[in-house]
Amino acid sequence: MVRAAILGATGYTALEVIKLLLRNPEVQVTAATTRQEGSPSIASIHQSLTGRLDLKCEDLSPQQIAERADYAFCCLPHGASTAVIPQLLDAGVKVVDLSADYRLDDAAVYREWYGQEHGDPARLGKVVYGLPELFGDRIPGQNLIANPGCYTSTAILALAPLLVRKLVEPTGIIVDAKSGVSGAGRAPKQNFLYCEVNESLSAYGVGKHRHQPEIEQILSTASGQSVDVIFTPHLIPMDRGILATIYAKPTSTATDKELLATMREFYAGKPFIRVVDHLPATKDVSGTNFVHITVRRTKGYLTLVAVLDNLIKGASGVAVQNFNLMAGFPETTGLL
Amino acid sequence: MVRAAILGATGYTALEVIKLLLRNPEVQVTAATTRQEGSPSIASIHQSLTGRLDLKCEDLSPQQIAERADYAFCCLPHGASTAVIPQLLDAGVKVVDLSADYRLDDAAVYREWYGQEHGDPARLGKVVYGLPELFGDRIPGQNLIANPGCYTSTAILALAPLLVRKLVEPTGIIVDAKSGVSGAGRAPKQNFLYCEVNESLSAYGVGKHRHQPEIEQILSTASGQSVDVIFTPHLIPMDRGILATIYAKPTSTATDKELLATMREFYAGKPFIRVVDHLPATKDVSGTNFVHITVRRTKGYLTLVAVLDNLIKGASGVAVQNFNLMAGFPETTGLL
Amino acid sequence: MVRAAILGATGYTALEVIKLLLRNPEVQVTAATTRQEGSPSIASIHQSLTGRLDLKCEDLSPQQIAERADYAFCCLPHGASTAVIPQLLDAGVKVVDLSADYRLDDAAVYREWYGQEHGDPARLGKVVYGLPELFGDRIPGQNLIANPGCYTSTAILALAPLLVRKLVEPTGIIVDAKSGVSGAGRAPKQNFLYCEVNESLSAYGVGKHRHQPEIEQILSTASGQSVDVIFTPHLIPMDRGILATIYAKPTSTATDKELLATMREFYAGKPFIRVVDHLPATKDVSGTNFVHITVRRTKGYLTLVAVLDNLIKGASGVAVQNFNLMAGFPETTGLL
Amino acid sequence: MVRAAILGATGYTALEVIKLLLRNPEVQVTAATTRQEGSPSIASIHQSLTGRLDLKCEDLSPQQIAERADYAFCCLPHGASTAVIPQLLDAGVKVVDLSADYRLDDAAVYREWYGQEHGDPARLGKVVYGLPELFGDRIPGQNLIANPGCYTSTAILALAPLLVRKLVEPTGIIVDAKSGVSGAGRAPKQNFLYCEVNESLSAYGVGKHRHQPEIEQILSTASGQSVDVIFTPHLIPMDRGILATIYAKPTSTATDKELLATMREFYAGKPFIRVVDHLPATKDVSGTNFVHITVRRTKGYLTLVAVLDNLIKGASGVAVQNFNLMAGFPETTGLL
Numbered sequence A, B, C, D: 001m002v003r004a005a006i007l008g009a010t011g012y013t014a015l016e017v018i019k020l021l022l023r024n025p026e027v028q029v030t031a032a033t034t035r036q037e038g039s040p041s042i043a044s045i046h047q048s049l050t051g052r053l054d055l056k057c058e059d060l061s062p063q064q065i066a067e068r069a070d071y072a073f074c075c076l077p078h079g080a081s082t083a084v085i086p087q088l089l090d091a092g093v094k095v096v097d098l099s100a101d102y103r104l105d106d107a108a109v110y111r112e113w114y115g116q117e118h119g120d121p122a123r124l125g126k127v128v129y130g131l132p133e134l135f136g137d138r139i140p141g142q143n144l145i146a147n148p149g150c151y152t153s154t155a156i157l158a159l160a161p162l163l164v165r166k167l168v169e170p171t172g173i174i175v176d177a178k179s180g181v182s183g184a185g186r187a188p189k190q191n192f193l194y195c196e197v198n199e200s201l202s203a204y205g206v207g208k209h210r211h212q213p214e215i216e217q218i219l220s221t222a223s224g225q226s227v228d229v230i231f232t233p234h235l236i237p238m239d240r241g242i243l244a245t246i247y248a249k250p251t252s253t254a255t256d257k258e259l260l261a262t263m264r265e266f267y268a269g270k271p272f273i274r275v276v277d278h279l280p281a282t283k284d285v286s287g288t289n290f291v292h293i294t295v296r297r298t299k300g301y302l303t304l305v306a307v308l309d310n311l312i313k314g315a316s317g318v319a320v321q322n323f324n325l326m327a328g329f330p331e332t333t334g335l336l
Helices: A012-022 A062-068 A085-090 A107-114 A132-138 A150-164 A211-223 A256-266 A312-327 B012-022 B062-068 B085-090 B107-114 B132-138 B150-164 B211-223 B256-266 B312-327 C012-022 C062-068 C085-090 C107-114 C132-138 C150-164 C211-223 C256-266 C312-327 D012-022 D062-068 D085-090 D107-114 D132-138 D150-164 D211-223 D256-266 D312-327
Strands: A002-007 A027-033 A071-074 A094-097 A144-146 A173-179 A229-235 A242-248 A273-275 A291-298 A301-308 B002-007 B027-033 B071-074 B094-097 B144-146 B173-179 B229-235 B242-248 B273-275 B291-298 B301-308 C002-007 C027-033 C071-074 C094-097 C144-146 C173-179 C229-235 C242-248 C273-275 C291-298 C301-308 D002-007 D027-033 D071-074 D094-097 D144-146 D173-179 D229-235 D242-248 D273-275 D291-298 D301-308
Touching: A002 A012, A002 A062, A012 A027, A012 A312, A027 A062, A062 A085, A071 A085, A071 A312, A085 A094, A094 A312, A107 A211, A132 A150, A132 A312, A150 A173, A150 A211, A150 A229, A150 A242, A150 A256, A150 A291, A150 A301, A150 A312, A173 D173, A173 D242, A211 A229, A229 D242, A229 D301, A242 D173, A242 D229, A256 A273, A256 A291, A301 A312, A301 D229, B002 B012, B002 B062, B012 B027, B012 B312, B027 B062, B062 B085, B071 B085, B071 B312, B085 B094, B094 B312, B107 B211, B132 B150, B132 B312, B150 B173, B150 B211, B150 B229, B150 B242, B150 B256, B150 B291, B150 B301, B150 B312, B173 C173, B173 C242, B211 B229, B229 C242, B229 C301, B242 C173, B242 C229, B256 B273, B256 B291, B301 B312, B301 C229, C002 C012, C002 C062, C012 C027, C012 C312, C027 C062, C062 C085, C071 C085, C071 C312, C085 C094, C094 C312, C107 C211, C132 C150, C132 C312, C150 C173, C150 C211, C150 C229, C150 C242, C150 C256, C150 C291, C150 C301, C150 C312, C211 C229, C256 C273, C256 C291, C301 C312, D002 D012, D002 D062, D012 D027, D012 D312, D027 D062, D062 D085, D071 D085, D071 D312, D085 D094, D094 D312, D107 D211, D132 D150, D132 D312, D150 D173, D150 D211, D150 D229, D150 D242, D150 D256, D150 D291, D150 D301, D150 D312, D211 D229, D256 D273, D256 D291, D301 D312
Parallel strands: A002 A027, A002 A071, A071 A094, A094 A144, A173 A229, A273 A291, B002 B027, B002 B071, B071 B094, B094 B144, B173 B229, B273 B291, C002 C027, C002 C071, C071 C094, C094 C144, C173 C229, C273 C291, D002 D027, D002 D071, D071 D094, D094 D144, D173 D229, D273 D291
Antiparallel strands: A173 A242, A242 A301, A291 A301, B173 B242, B242 B301, B291 B301, C173 C242, C242 C301, C291 C301, D173 D242, D242 D301, D291 D301
């Protein structure tokens, strides 16, 4: 039995990791951390865990975590991750980091987009980016995986086949993405009160969202060319789900059918990717680790549509998928 | 032109008062208060007012308010109202108080349910309760009106005809009420984040909600007997609307048709009350000052259903209705 | 490997049964029926099953079903179930009937509330009501189980401990229940369009809902006394979840703590029931087979609050739970 | 007092027209039509009109309409409008047509996108397109106005200033638009059931939506050049509101500030257009006739964001605005 710790256990992604691990017969959740005082029970923080997991959330040191767990799912905010992960690794704990801290290769880019110095720059560029459909063969044996962002996974998984096969131009790509509200986290902010978000719709971070450089870096790496995107996120009045509508210029006269075939061939054997003929809805993949993708020629552009569940395939599900690969379990364990 | 000030201008009820007054040709909103620093424009606090009202929200003293306004709509929290209203009245400003501070007649009851001493106990018992359908003839000429609570208005308006006409027993009444989330206000609390409330439903304050003694006091006064209710509020995933399902024991064998006729006769000439044959939905009255009520015999009980918009007829609409009566305007001005 | 057929595969409960069975390693879904022409694939009807279940929905005879399946989950409307279930049983197929057809013991009561003659009256009164927490010991070995209604399970599970232990009076009980919209099914009706239901709230079927006699029958059976309830259902703008607020008169002075202890003792060893101290929300059990229940003394009544997921514990989850018991699998297989 | 008829009174846009006209002191709604049998009261079709408008919905001939009304708001589906409007005009009734029938100038384009022959081709190209901010000076005196589409108004109002001032390239423009569900109408279709739409998000009509040629035609006319757009609509789980995110290539190095100034100058004196510095949300304009627009430079594109209420400024509000201009009332009558 593998023992897992959840760091920063009070948020939504932590809750989803726990729920997924409860279905995983090979794993036991043995520790959960929080800075809240009084070591509250996990069920008092997440009522849905009542009677399902008997565990206290404690303010544990890396050494204490190492005594209790073999793996840590780090659900801390960016910046806080680098303050604890190096010590965990030194103590022999393997880590899936759900924060953004180890995703970018370049400390200067991190500084520009995150507004702070990186806390562990020596590791940057050496950590595998945990998108198993692209980098799955490098994940087994790693002791630290940078779990991808939710928007980034959606955009990258849609674009990768066509960029790698050179079927679209690598520049001038527009990613118009829409997300449910759980992506904003559980901290009490007026912007995310029910009555602010419900029955409303808005764009945010136009031209300034941190997932833009992440999308560009990974797609450039994956396709061996400099990829440039415009990224616009939107807030949708629903709990969960991301849909990305992507506009890219085709380099060929390939038909929809041919493009879909290329994408299917690219993802052959990948258990969570479905290239579909119809236009997918986020509800089709809600609560699952699946991604549905399609493409249409529309005058001078290809229009791609991809959907996933931001909390599962966009965060906690892919974290468990990465963990499965690191630990040598079948990739889909606990995820179907 | 009557000049109106809005005290505590950053919340949802303040916004609704302003929007309703913008439709009132006899009124100009001339002041808005907040404790926020920097005197932000009202449009920066409520983006929906952009280009519609050019006004700063300032930290004004009662004297400054009196220089700018004839009437004040007090949207402050309970406790804060009594700290400013006496001075406003002394300075000649007439006040509609949307807080709970002047609703209860008894300082001891206030202390018990609100957990603090009342700030202006000398006035308790002398302030008219601003439910125009019951107490409208007493409102003209008043300089202070206690605007009713949202749940209380719903329950009282449904029950008053049958209690006054002695068609139901005054004790053992059950008020099972359901409200949209805007009733919880705009302060950033985790409980009211979108992802906590959306796709969920809960009861709260079971047996402990402050509207219970208010309902009992007003119905006792209105019907001349001691009325006793059990009140259970619920939080519904929608912005606005209250529905109360009320169970009371009939004292006669009156049929549904006869009961409805009694209720219609009771509310004859009241422009905002509709006694309907069908089962009403909150959407039927959303965004309006109307109340829809019906009744059914169900075995040993009468089941009453009443709906209103908690922000309009439950708060800001009735406030403007009270203001209209105080100021001598037609009751419906700006409200149809 | 047990083979299961899904009858009436196009609705929401059918989809949930399928999703739950996909997690059950002992079962294979081998047939799905519909009257739609053209034998559409199950994935074209439920896009969320794309790539997860490769099966056609066909218009199969009972004999054809019997050739392909050992068990049938019957998700047909009431009335349609009795037209096919007797033949399935004759052909050796075991059946979990999610319709209301075999729940009531009395053909006359069925006629009164369902407005039609019962199609298989000889079996009435002999079919086990599939609420495993009350009748679980009778389920193994049955070849037909009447799966309970969603509202009824909520009300019964909350009230049973106190009625069986004679801690509340059996008459004058009020069940004020609130349900998400999925309970209304997937047939295209104007009443259930998004823009009719969203941001609205209504009571329906006041005094006339078919779950009232079902609640009364089962609670009377379970507690050995004639139980009488007033039942009011409400439609809540959310996909799934039922919350019942129940008012009953106590027969003792037992405290909240004592009442909760009695309920916990009553449900000891039941894996899906959680008696909780806090007021539960439907979201706490959404997507699960759990039920959360609590109780409070409120003046002359006990107020009970119970929540479950109407599609899971209220329909498809309990169906799988019943199936597990019928087939000899652990009760929780595929349900945790 | 002007008399107005509502043709096709059972839908959402008809309801909104009626509600807006109830606030217009110069107008009386004197007729409402439907094909439903039995001449139902308007309040039985729209419960929110209970006690507010006493009128039957009847199957009236054009001649009968002409006897009762001076103006007709035609809320019929496309195709049905041309079957009745010519006769209404002949009978002296002035018409605001909310359908698409008179928006396109070219019968061949109509045939291509609407899949049927146009019913009144002789009038095509002669009917003023009722977007008052662009064509307001041509509306007074007209007897027929083609009321614009909801998506089209959003896109056109955002793009017109920059296209007319030649600040963006007229081709390769991407309009990624998102709409609340009320745009889909009130006919009972499975796709628009609450449980299909809620907690979900999808693109539809990719490359095939009928508003694409309408946007292109009007923007080409307004800016005197051939404008070409890619248009992708999305369905958002909310009642009302449209947000369009638009990507266009700048032709100059104008800054955000300069672009906003140009847009403000373009719309100077237009009472319903607000060019804002912040990123607007649909809730900012919900229930109003306002449009909020902004623009940002984002690498090689300008990103425009515009919001309006699809039922008001996108349909019924602009219809009343057009009516006001036709009838010689102030443009804003009943709309503030």
